[in-house]
Amino acid sequence: MFQTLNSIRWRLQLWHMLIIVILIVTLLGGFYRYEKHVRFENLDNELALPMMQLTGHYFVPPRPGSRSKANDLTADWRIIPSDGGRLKGNEQIAERxxxxxxxxxxxxxxxxxxxGLLLKTPNAPDIFERxxxxxxxxxxxxxxxxxxxEMIYSNRKGNVIVIGCSIVSFEASLAGFRNQLIGVGVVAFISSILLGWYFNTRAMRPIHAMSxxxxxxxxxxxxxRIDLGNESNELGQLGDTLNETFDRLEGALKRQMQVTADASHEIRTPLTIILNELSWALEKERSLEDYVDSxxxxxxxxxxxxxxxxxxxQLAEINSGTATLEMKSVPLDQLTSETVEILRPIADQREVKLSVETKPLKALGDATKIRQVIxxxxxxxxxxxxxxxxxxxSVQQSDATQAIVxxxxxxxxxxxxxxFIFDRFYRSGKGEKKSKGSGLGLAISKAIAVAHGGDLTVVSEKDRGSVFIFTLPQAA
Structure with a gap:
């Protein structure tokens, strides 16, 4: 029970029900009060109309010399008895x-x-106080x-006129109107709950698909993968983001499995060589030179x-962020020149011309790791x-970064x-043209560049050479 109520769907439904109840009660209650006020106002107007007619016809004009007008409620009213005698003029109008x-x-x-009491119509209440x-x-x-x-009039002389009527039928009509509003409210509430349930179900459908x-x-x-159809709202964007995350997760896991397989293969080969050599040496007695060679x-x-x-x-430490980098200002021109000179004998052996062009630039990084990348x-x-x-x-500068090209x-x-050139164990080429080495050099270099806050990119064309760009943040 509590687990159901803790679900987002039921929470939305309960909040929706609460809001609908408040809206229905407020709107219909306000409408009922307004209708009641209007009906009583109309009834009061009906009561006021004969009062205005009576005050103008049923009471005789004031005495000569009085400042009050005949229709003025401040006049000294004097009722004309209605004893069945002959009535004339205003008296006849008043009787009507x-x-x-x-x-x-x-x-x-x-x-x-x-x-005291001057007039009481036959249909007036029997028990009535002034x-x-x-x-x-x-x-x-x-x-x-x-x-x-009742509508009540009075004047300063203490005279009082009351015009009234029974409101039994009026209250019954008002009660019927109230019951109609309650029925409308119940229908509106049930309809809104059903619509809310339908839309909540549709809104939660993508979330259920994600789950x-x-x-x-x-x-x-x-x-x-998550299939949300043509959803283009926030849930659709979330689904696309999760699908991209799952793609990266699948790719990372596949790469991890490939790395494991490649590492196993790379380690298995030297182990096989060692085991074969040891088996050959132990198979029978060999000469000293054979043992030394083995x-x-x-x-x-x-x-x-x-x-x-x-x-x-090393690659695992760099990627996991546990590798220690001694970050300090490094003179790239000096470091690059020294590193190139270390490799110059290899270039001369392969008859490759090795040239270096530097500028007095400084980068923020670990000199040992930067040297390894170079x-x-x-x-x-x-x-x-x-x-x-x-x-x-060459050593170049671009905005707030330094680059070794x-x-x-x-x-x-x-x-x-x-x-795939920066993937672990990846070696370009096919067959005999496949690159030599373990295939970890560029992967380690890329990881070192990223760990420094820089990057390592390549621009290459088939049969036209390659350009590797190693960027580093500029030293303060």
Whole structure:
């Protein structure tokens, strides 16, 4: 139960229900109050109309010399008795107004301050007390008392007129209107809940698809992807982002599996050589020279295997961020020149012209690691440059970065190999033309460049040579 209520879908549904209830109660309640006010206002107007007619016809004009007008409520009212006698003029009009009041369901009562109750229509309530009215209350006002609605007039002389009617049918009509509003509210609430459930289900469908796909991927099927159809909203963008993440995860895992397989292959070869040499030496008694040759082969192969393992460990440390870099200001011109001079004998042996062009620039980095990258790049360039060609090394500046550029005139890198040139154990070429080495040099160089906050890129064309660009942040 609580687990269901903790779901996003049910939380949205409960919030939706709460908001709908508040809106329905507020809107329909406000509409009911407004309708009630309008109906009472219309009823008060109906009560006020005969009051205005009676105050103008049923009461005789004031005494001569009085400043009050005949229709003025401040006049000294004197009711004309309705005893069935002959009525003339205003009295006849007043009698008709009273009859009209009775026909319309209204009743009338009138009190004089001095004479008490002067008039009471037959349909007026039997038990009725004189309203308590403030002498300064000269404006007519309405009141509800029991099941009656009344309009009350008074003047400064203490005279009071009451026009009223029963509101039993009025209240019944208002109750019917209230019940209709409640029915409308219930229908609107149920409809909104059903629509909310439908839209919540549609809104949560992509999330369920994501969850299902994530479970499939967690079970080991990395090829599964989230299919959100034509969703172009935030959930669609999230699905695209997760699919990209899954693509990178699958690619990383495949690369990791490939690295493991390649590392196993690279280590298995020297181990096979060592085992074969030891088996050959132990198979029967050999001469001293044969033993020395066999041990020398084992030693050379073991050193190669140790170098391979050290390179893998170094690459793992750099990629995981655990490698220690002694970051300081490094003079690139001096470091590059010294490194090139170390490799010049190899270039001379292969009859490759090695040139260097430097500028007095300083970069922020670890001198030992930077030297390792330069050695990898220049030695690769010498290896892939044909006899009689040149390898050019230069130090350049671009905005806030320094760059070491190594250009060769070799066979270049084909377009299929460029995206993988910095992968571990990758060696370009095919068959006998396949690059020599372990295939870790460029991968380590790339990792060192990224760890320094720089980068290592390549621009190459088939049969036109390659240009490797090693960028580093500028020293402060």
């Amino acid at each position: 107004e009273l009859q009209h009041l009775r026909d319309e369901g209204f009743y009338a009562l009138c009190w004089s301050r001095s004479e 309203p308590k009215v403030d002498r300064d209350q000269l404006r007519p006002f309405a009141r509800t008392i029991g099941d009656r609605r 299902k796909t994530a479970r499939v991927i967690a079970d080991g099927d990395l090829s599964e 041990m020398t082969t084992c030693q050379t192969t073991a050193r190669h295997m140790r170098s391979l393992i050290e390179s893998l460990l 050695i990898n790049l220049v030695s690769n360039a010498i290896q892939h440059t044909p006899t009689g060609s040149a390898v050019e090394v 190594v250009r060769d005139n070799g066979s270049g890198i084909d377009d299929m190999s460029i995206p």
